Amino acid sequence: MTHPTAIKLRTKSRVLDVTFDDGSRFELPFEYLRVYSPSAEVRGHGVGQETLQLGKHEVRVTAVEPVGHYALKLVFDDGHDTGLYTWAYLKELGATHAAKWQQYLDRLKELGIPYPTLGVKS
Numbered sequence: 001m002t003h004p005t006a007i008k009l010r011t012k013s014r015v016l017d018v019t020f021d022d023g024s025r026f027e028l029p030f031e032y033l034r035v036y037s038p039s040a041e042v043r044g045h046g047v048g049q050e051t052l053q054l055g056k057h058e059v060r061v062t063a064v065e066p067v068g069h070y071a072l073k074l075v076f077d078d079g080h081d082t083g084l085y086t087w088a089y090l091k092e093l094g095a096t097h098a099a100k101w102q103q104y105l106d107r108l109k110e111l112g113i114p115y116p117t118l119g120v121k122s
Contacts, residue, residue: 001087002020002087003020003069004020004087004090005019006018009064013027015028015029016061016064016074018091018094026090026097028093030059030060031056031057034053034056034076034080035053035056036104037053037083038083038086039080039083040082052107057115059077059078060076061076070086070087071084071086071087072085073085
């Protein structure tokens with residue numbers, strides 16, 4: 001398993017910049033991280049229990065807290081702070097960013113929700 005060698009919170013561009021020891025590097029937008037939070041609040045407790053996150057276009061990360069030697073806890077300005085982003089999950093989010101983001105946009109379109117969904121609370 002790879003581990004991060006650098007983690008930078010870029011508040012102006014609203015991305016978490018993560019570099020791994022295998023040389024891979026990902027710029028993960030805050031909105032993307034919030035929409036795909038690994039928390040039970042977002043993912044639910046099983047297949048089909050996910051909660052579609054809306055109105056997260058302007059969300060910001062206000063704190064990044066290390067959890068042991070295996071994860072980060074991100075604190076978002078909308079009050080969300082229960083997801084633990086393991087190194088493996090951060091790498092997965094980086095490697096699958098384009099596909100996952102398109103799935104999110106497709107889901108919004110399927111439900112007739114315009115993007116960005118500003119001002120809508122989930």
